[in-house]
Amino acid sequence: MSLPCGNIFLAGVGGQGILLASEVLGEAFLRGGYDVKKSEVHGMAQRGGAVTTHLRFGPKVFSPLIEPGAADLLIAFEKMEALRFIHYLALDGVAVVNTQEIPPAPVSSGQERYPERIEERLRDTTPRVQMVDALTAAMALHEVRAVNMVMTGAASHFLPLPEGAYLEALKSRLPARVVEVNAQAFRAGRALVHPAGERG
């Protein structure tokens, strides 16, 4: 039996914990017996700039980069970043989008405006959009930094591993003292999405 393969594109803003989220996902797939490749960029891009991570799994993965139009799942940790990278999504792909808005420098300095009607614009492009209020869920756990795990939990519905696999991976990648809050965040995120009710 061959394993399914898939491409996950993670997008957000430097400092949102995207690298960690992708590490947990990558570890979960490795433990599930998949070949995994993941690619990201460090350095200057991390200073509040747009950050992306490419994560690919399957029986055998060659390219560490996902090509535009080939992502099965787009996890956007910031709303506008979903729009910026929507062209990476496959025609039948799913976008899981944090409703949080982080204004980029041209917006916070008044040069440009934060785009309006983002959800509508996303739905114009693809029917499969899940909006997730990850910031509120993380604040409810008194841990703003757990936004990344809320998003990972929400997105996990669209991935082939059982819930326990991500929690095991999380345990292996995080220091013991923060495992519980991150596991809670993951479960909270998972509870926010009901794929059966996905608007098609």
Next chain:
Amino acid sequence: MSVHVQETVRLLSGNEAIARGAFEAGVRVAAAYPGTPSTEILEYLVEYEGVHAEWAPNEKVAVEVALGASMAGARALAAMKHVGVNVAADPIFTAAYTGVRGGLVIVTADDPEMHSSQNEQDNRHYAQAAKIPMLEPADSAETKIYTKLAFELSERFDTPVFLRTTTRISHATGPVPLGEVEPSAVPLGFVEEPAKWVMLPVNARKRHVVVENRMRALRDFAESFDGNRIEWGDRSLGIITAGVAYQYVREAFPHASVLKLGMAHPLPERLIREFAAGVTRLVVVEELDPIIETHVKAMGIRVEGKDRVPALGELNPRIVRQAISGDAAPLREPAAVPSRPPNLCAGCPHRSLFVALNKCRVTVTGDIGCYTLSALPPLKSMDTCVCMGASIGNALGIEKALGAAARGKVVAVIGDSTFVHSGITGLINVVYNGGCSTVIILDNGTTAMTGAQDHPGTGKTLQGERVHRLDLAALCRAIGVEHVYTVNPHDQVETEAVLRRELDRDAPSVIIARAACVLLPEHRAEKRPGYEVIAELCNGCNACGKLGCPAIEWLPLTPEEAVAVGKKPTQKGIVRINRLMCDGCDLCPSVCKMRAMVEAAS
């Protein structure tokens, strides 16, 4: 998959795989200067027992330390980003002549696409120019294998060996089977051998003969090296490729015949001829320069390459497919949204310094570090940026070219780590050649851009040990700069006053702008009150918006909205401070004429 596999296979980045491979090869000494995408190699290596890993002040010193360790019989590694090899080229070119005793591996991490670099030079040229063999892995697992192999080849052929990665190898992650430590058989100890180690012309002439003979032996090795391999498939298309480009080729053309080269220098000519003869159409797919292509053409073989495959930036499977077959599936339109450029952090001391400096209206020669971001709007504070340490030489050059017209009009800005790396000699030159440049050392107590690494000026080593802290002010005085002043850039009044005074001075001066990087744990542990905006006072002048602080947000208002919140209909918006981001640096109140920015009532 079995539990056994889970225990021995780890997901590692290329940089982790280099560290692991070096550890398994029994490396004893490793030295580096941080630089994206190479930085983490040493940060991972220092975690392994039995390895001395150190931050060197620059890449040249790192290579000299590693070569010294090799002379003493130890396996040694020096790691750097592509432009670091420019700095280290001097010892590298002669190390090719001396050869080694313990295996010596030099890692060059190139950055096609310039994700975090000032150029995208292709360091495969260095292998050719320095006559040093170069291995080029295509994923994390291969990176670990090639790192170990590099040490073996180094000892076997008595040569330094380059290991070349690119960003998509260094910062890409994949499964890596872990192995056992297999140390070198070379005994420790320095053995006097002047004909090998003392590169006087009389000895070097003989060593050059050794180098040429070695390259011949390496060319033979390349023919049988299993990292250079043919994967026969459909013979109507044959692709020669290397590094991460191999992965894109396999993705884009799964049925094509492929010659994968694991060794970038020297190239296996017999293997290339065999491959070329076996396929109808021959294409080279390589990132950046046409190095393989040029070689194949020089062998008299017809081949396609850079006439189709871009020489600029990174490749990906789509680019490769389009280049070779012209096929490209239609894409969704990328959405037009405001750009999100990297930015100085909220509370960054560099911002405070540049706000004061902008008032002086001078030409600012810049350098490499986070502060280079101040060249972007809205600060637009920097006029040049070339390479590590260039700011000081550039400033003196402008001064010498323009004479009196430049007096008091040119300032060099350079970070603390960058100053130690290669600014010191520039400052010596200013004094020696009678300049009167003003040099600002932005001392935030770390190498911030690469993720906060220590350096001699922080007084801490890679291991976190406290050691002698290089006193930058004392150093500048010893160089002969009589006017050396330290200011806190968060104190706008004092900083501006010192800047104006020193700009006017008819002698060289150094201003050390000292305040901690906001990313340092010791700074984050300090509690400072955040700031807030008294909305009633804000008149929407947006002077604070010109600071480019990510914590300050502009909220646009329509005339109706403006009236509804008690403003004139002409007011275009108001600002607010994002309390989650505000670092309490006290900069914004200094530019607010309405006194609307105040310490928040917790």
